[in-house]
Amino acid sequence: MASSSSNPDDYVEYAEGLNTRKSYGIYKRAAKIMPGGASSHGQCFPVFDPYPLTFERGKGARIWDADENEYLDFILAMGPLIHGHAHPALVKAVQEQAEKGTMFAVLHSKEVDLAEKVVEMTKLDMVRFSNSGAEATQTAIRLARGYTGKKKIIKFEGAYHGGHDYVLVGSGGNGPPTSLFKIPSSWGIPEETLANTLLVRWNDFNALEKTVKRHANEIAAIITEPVLMNLGTVLPEEGFLQTIQELCNANDIVFILDEVISGFRLARGGAQEYFNVKADVATYAKALGGGFPISAIAGKKEIFENLVPGKVFHAGTYNANPLCVAASFASLTELDRPGTYQKFTKLGNMLQEGLERAVEDTHTTAIVQGVGPGGCQLYFTNLKKIRNFRDSLTCDASKYMKMHKKLLKRGVYFHPQQNEHLFICTQHTESDVEECVAAVRAVLREL
Ligand SMILES: Cc1ncc(COP(=O)(O)O)c(C=O)c1O
Structure with missing residues (x-):
C-alpha cells in the first residue's frame, strides 16, 4: 500500500483490508478542514500511516474503533490512562x-x-x-x-x-x-x-x-x-x-x-x-x-x-x-490501593520477558528494553543495546510500522512508531499480556 499519498482516496483498499471503512470516512472529513486531519502532529500521518483509526469508546484495557473492531490497548493515549479507559x-x-x-x-x-x-x-x-x-x-x-x-x-x-x-x-x-x-x-x-x-x-x-x-x-x-x-x-x-x-x-x-x-x-x-x-x-x-x-x-x-x-x-x-x-x-x-506497583512490576516484566522470548523463538533481529513497572519497547536492531538517540535512528522503524499494522488485524493496539512505548495500566491482566505476546509472536513469524 502506498503510504505517502496525499490523496485520501488512495487508502480505500487499506481501509477495506482492515475493516476500518468508517474510521477512514471520518478521517476524510477531517482531512478537508483540519491540517493533517488531526488536532496534533502526534495524531496524524506520518505517525499513523496512512491514517489514524478513529475510536468511539473504551473500557478498561480495551478500545473499540468506529467500525466496532476491538483492540487490547498498549498505547493508553500515550501514557495517561494509567487506570485504563473510563475507570x-x-x-x-x-x-x-x-x-x-x-x-x-x-x-x-x-x-x-x-x-x-x-x-x-x-x-x-x-x-x-x-x-x-x-x-x-x-x-x-x-x-x-x-x-x-x-x-x-x-x-x-x-x-x-x-x-x-x-x-x-x-x-x-x-x-x-x-x-x-x-x-x-x-x-x-x-x-x-x-x-x-x-x-x-x-x-x-x-x-x-x-x-x-x-x-x-x-x-x-x-x-x-x-x-x-x-x-x-x-x-x-x-x-x-x-x-x-x-x-x-x-x-x-x-x-x-x-x-x-x-x-x-x-x-x-x-x-x-x-x-x-x-x-x-x-x-x-x-x-x-x-x-x-x-x-x-x-x-x-x-x-x-x-x-x-x-x-x-x-x-x-x-x-x-x-x-x-x-x-x-x-x-x-x-x-494508592495496595499492590498497585507490584502489579505494574509483574505485568511490565511479564511483557518484557514474553516479548524477549518471542524475539528469540522466531529468530528475529530485535531487542526489548524495559523498565519494570514503566513498561518496555521492542527495537528491530542488531545492536545489543539502544543507549541514545543516534542508536535509535539506526533501528528499522518501517518494520515496526508493519508489525503495528499486522497487530491491528489481531486486535492488539501498539503505537506505530518504534520511538514510542508499551504501557501497562491497572486494568491489564496477566491474560491480556499473554494475548499480546502470542499476537506479537505470530506477527514476528510473518514479518
Ligand atoms: C517526557 C514528556 N514531557 C513533556 C511532554 C509534553 O506533554 P504534553 O503533550 O501534555 O504537552 C511529553 C509528551 O509526550 C513527554 O513525553
Whole structure:
C-alpha cells in the first residue's frame, strides 16, 4: 500500500483490508478542514500511516474503533490512562464535580487536597498546576532561569519535553535524520530562541561534564526525562542521573526532572523514588490526570518561592480546573490501593520477558528494553543495546510500522512508531499480556 499519498482516496483498499471503512470516512472529513486531519502532529500521518483509526469508546484495557473492531490497548493515549479507559472511580469523581460546577478559575478546596497529595507522594516542597506537559516544562525552564539569573539550558538529543520553542530541537520533527541534532524541529522557531539550548548526547558522561564545565556560569537548568520514553525505553546508565544531580548541585544549576511520563508510574514517588535521585524541579502530567488534562510542576521551596507575582510569571485560566482536579485526585487515590506497583512490576516484566522470548523463538533481529513497572519497547536492531538517540535512528522503524499494522488485524493496539512505548495500566491482566505476546509472536513469524 502506498503510504505517502496525499490523496485520501488512495487508502480505500487499506481501509477495506482492515475493516476500518468508517474510521477512514471520518478521517476524510477531517482531512478537508483540519491540517493533517488531526488536532496534533502526534495524531496524524506520518505517525499513523496512512491514517489514524478513529475510536468511539473504551473500557478498561480495551478500545473499540468506529467500525466496532476491538483492540487490547498498549498505547493508553500515550501514557495517561494509567487506570485504563473510563475507570469507574474517575468517571464518578468527574460526574460528581460536574454537578457542583466545572470552573471557578480561583482556588478551590479540592485543589489544595490534590496539592497536598502530590507534595506528599513526590516528596517535593511546593506545587503548581497547569494543563499539559508542555506548559509544565516551559514553566519549569522559565522558573530555573528566573531563579538562577542564567539563560542556557542543557537538553539531551532525542528527548521530547513538549511542543514549545525552548526544547523543540534534537527531537525529530521536519528535518532529515542528519539534521535532527542542531536545527529546530519545526518551521517558525527563531534560531535565536534555541541559541540558549545546548544539546548533549544521552548517557555520555564525558560530553555532559565538558559542556557543564565550559558553560557553568551560563547554564540555568539541565532538563531530562529519567528514562527516554520518547525513544522507546532508553534507560540511564548506572550513575547517569546521579551525575546530572551532582553537576547541578555543584554549579548552581537547576535539575529539572521531566516526569511527565514516569511520574506516578515507575513508583508512587515516580522516577525520583525508582532511581533514588532528588530533583530541584519535577514536571508531571499523564498519569497524574489518568486521562484528564492536568499537569504539575513541583520542587524545592527556595526555588518555588519565586513563582509569585513580580517575579516568575505563571498563569492559566484552566489551571487546576475542578473537573481535572477531581479526576487527578481519584487517579492518585486509586494508585494508592495496595499492590498497585507490584502489579505494574509483574505485568511490565511479564511483557518484557514474553516479548524477549518471542524475539528469540522466531529468530528475529530485535531487542526489548524495559523498565519494570514503566513498561518496555521492542527495537528491530542488531545492536545489543539502544543507549541514545543516534542508536535509535539506526533501528528499522518501517518494520515496526508493519508489525503495528499486522497487530491491528489481531486486535492488539501498539503505537506505530518504534520511538514510542508499551504501557501497562491497572486494568491489564496477566491474560491480556499473554494475548499480546502470542499476537506479537505470530506477527514476528510473518514479518
Ligand atoms: C517526557 C514528556 N514531557 C513533556 C511532554 C509534553 O506533554 P504534553 O503533550 O501534555 O504537552 C511529553 C509528551 O509526550 C513527554 O513525553
